[in-house]
Amino acid sequence: MNAPAPQPLVFHANRPGQDVAVRLAKVVSGAVMADAASCARYATDASIYQVQPLAILVPASDDDVRAATEVCTALGVPIIARGAGSSQCGQTVGAGLVIDHSKHLNRVVAFDASAQTVTVEPGIVLDELNGWLRKHGLWFPVDVSTSAQATLGGMAGNNSCGSRSLYYGNMVHNVAALDVRLADGTEARFGPERDMNDAPPRVRELVAALRSIGEREHDEIARVVPRVMRRVGGYNADVFNPQSERPYTADGSVNLAHLLVGSEGTLAWTRTLTLSLAPLPRHRALGVVNFGSLHAAMAATSELVALGPSAVELVDRTMIDLARSNPSFRPVIERALVGEPDAILLVEFTGDDAPATLRRLDDLEDVLANHGLERHLVKVPLAAEQKSLWDVRKAGLNIMMSLRGDGKPVSFIEDCAVPLAHLAEYVDRLTEIFRRHGTRGTWYAHASVGTLHVRPILDMRRDGAQKMRAIAEEASAIVREYKGAYSGEHGDGLVRSEWVAWQFGPRLTRAFEAIKDLFDPAGVMNPGKIVRPSRMDDASLFRFPPAHRTLALHTGLDWTAWDVQNDPRTGALSPPGSGGDPAHGFAKAVEMCNNNGHCRKFDAGTMCPSYRVTRDEIHLTRGRANTLRHALSGALGPSVASTAVRDALDLCVGCKGCRRECPTGVDMARMKIEFQYQWQREHGVPLRDRLLAYLPRWASLAARVAPLLNLRNRSPALAALMERPTGIAAARSLPQWRRDPFARQSAATDANADVVLLIDTFTRYFEPENADSALQVLRAAGFSVAIAAPMPADASRPLCCGRTFLAHGLVDEARREAKRMIDALVPHVRRGAAIVGLEPSCLLTLRDEFLVLGLGDAARELAGRAMLIEEFLAREQAGGRLTLALDALPERRALVHGHCHQKAFDVAGHVVTALRWIPGLDVEMVESGCCGMAGAFGYGVDHYDVSMRMAELSLLPAVRNAPADTLIVADGTSCRHQIADGTRNDRRRDAVHAIRVLARALPAAARDGATTTVAHSR
Ligand SMILES: Cc1cc2nc3c(=O)[nH]c(=O)nc-3n(C[C@H](O)[C@H](O)[C@H](O)COP(=O)(O)OP(=O)(O)OC[C@H]3O[C@@H](n4cnc5c(N)ncnc54)[C@H](O)[C@@H]3O)c2cc1C
Ligand code: SF4
């Protein structure tokens, strides 16, 4: 819902899309791109396919789309509509003009509360729409797993279906009307047939011709269209003779919008959608039934469906195990398990009356008791716990895709729908087919409607294509035997359009072609989908064709953990470094991005701040991974260190949000370090980067001339003067150098201290009082503390984690620092001391990048004992080893902003835990993403604006809204700086490190008498 911003034209003179790009640029105000890297970013969706588009348009308005349609029709260039690009079958992939409407065409156009309808533009995301509707007590109930990304235009394009389709139906059951534009520019509303008499003549003729096809094919429709609710393949010609288990319309009349739903952008462009809404369910109750076998779960499904639930969803053993291995899902899934089940069914009931809804779980229990299974039921009455479990289920596919190696779970028979009576047998037979083909599948999802998701593991670079066809043929025979639907959720695209003829027979296939020709005689609307398709195993369309190559690379970081292959039968991985990647695992790590688009989210969490503020594919984790993947294959030039990749990574703030939140673990922050390393090797290190990277080395000198350096903050003229040579935004204040840096290393040595305190560069030179506070608190808690110090032979400068070097790609220098740190601290680790730090990005480097610098077991030992101070205190408290007396403070509230790296390592909660020890202090964590400062990022003149926009997403508004007597707590140096900078023009708020708050709460006696020792190892 952003206001359109002026967009640049980006194209490359030699690209084939130049013609269309040049003509478009003259007539549209949105962004037109035809350069190789932009096309690469739009060449894939969440399928196995990849086709380079000719050009991309991000329209600023519907007028842009109108103009683009004219240009494309005149030039005969295919038009490929695209929302989030999360289709699994290759629907949005093609050699034409890709029109991405997700950035600007995303408004609510009209809302009628009494009729319970809403009209929206196609780019609005389902979660955003439902967020908007919440205040009206309504929602749009087609709750796809990708609700945080999927656009309504894309959902209609695919006839998407949610987990609760049993209760609410698919898209086709919930779309009231579509305002569309045909390829020849005709605009019309498609809705109830009886309302279309006023349509333009071209449309009236079209409707009449459609009706005559419908009448002609009346019997054939009844003969071949599967009678299941989950049938989304082909065109919905059955609007004229409905076959869906659930009627399309209440009175059986024809609604021509329903013919367009599921047409995958092949018939018309959707300008707006009018949707039927449902009242928000008032109460839900969830029961998790644990089964000893998948077969037993499937056999029980129809009996459970008879209880009238709103959803029955399957999660199998493999997925349970994968969820358990994910730190954020483990506690949630474990609460739902009874013993070690082979499968669980999530059975949900919905109702208006809370006690009555809860009682439905008793009914469930009674049914289970008939089978001796009552103790295998876990009741989940609370909404928050239900949501967490649904989140695990929704992440199912993504969790599954985290398998490393070239063999991946491939989507091609992933949503066949069979009648419930055959479900158990279907699963058994398909499992046997997989076994015969040397693979296996993981089962999950919509048991209630007979649509089970399963993806056999195939290696598309080797024998995957042959196996895919063989399995598809055998699976289809079973689906036919059971009178099921071959595509029950994800549509046709490139992988299944070939199967439309198989499913619907030659006669209806010809009717589909006739329908296509009526709408789009020139064949420009997303050609090759649904009708006149290519083969599913046409390797020239694969993302990883057999000829896929990777540039050889000498990497700075150790990526060998990704350089592996897997055994498709067991999932077991070969040893690190054995995967055959010429880029030593870097390419395979990049290829972990399967394009599912989960990073396009706006809900809670951190990922991906640069996308959240720009909504540009280039500034999205997925866009970056696609750019890198193409670069590593040589498609963007002979070297990975290209400006195309640099541009894509430019706004990546290294927040590590993706490291934690990307379901397949794409760690773009680390990839950026690797890229910077490659860049520096080829292009050298600019002076500005060198200055910032080497800050820990020159900081002691700077401290000596602190007053001089600090002048810059007091003189706007000086700041402006220095902007150009330094690249630092004049609008930024700089951290204040201290003349009294923390310098107590000269005190006594204590090689037996319980805690070795790491003083990072920022604490040392800018806020030494944080270190003093840490000492006070640790001592007051009874710990002996030593300050981490280098080995005596190497004592010319303090220890440093190397973060600033890593941030600028100076990996070798960072490795040198890491080695010094390991040499100095591992002896303390071995005698059992805790290594405790204050600055999240510094301390957590020991747990993250140190492990990929090739420093062996010693690095792992250090990582195992390195903790942030609140984490250490919380751990000691949980172990009953902490005695810390704290007094109440004058302030009664504290608002905590977690540093991104704290969140990435799931340790931000310890800050809240520790602050809550202060009597009477009400502590709240801000639901904030990255503060936007991210080390040196936000200081740059080229990043200042985007940095402030990131802060304004949630952090700064929350800080501004906090009552004046609220303590603002942020452990990150740069977060504190951003908060001060971002509030300086109104009511300036200064944030403090949590340890300062704890130190203030110490009784006066405990605060005094801190003496310091220094930790040297001998
Ligand atoms: C992890 C994962 C989980 C998924 N879970 C589900 C699920 O639970 N249920 C489900 O149904 N699907 C699911 N999908 C598939 C996919 O997310 C949905 O189909 C989704 O609705 C697609 O939305 P989108 O915005 O990404 O559409 P896109 O992929 O961008 O487009 C989908 C189709 O619509 C067409 N289209 C888009 N906009 C227009 C327009 N303005 N005019 C005409 N045609 C247009 C496109 O050309 C394309 O053919 C899942 C996918 C993934 C990766
Ligand atoms: S980066 Fe991760 S979340 Fe984003 S599309 Fe790729 S796999 Fe999905």
Ligand code: SF4
């Ligand atoms: S590190 Fe942060 S900014 Fe960079 S891609 Fe990941 S989530 Fe986005």
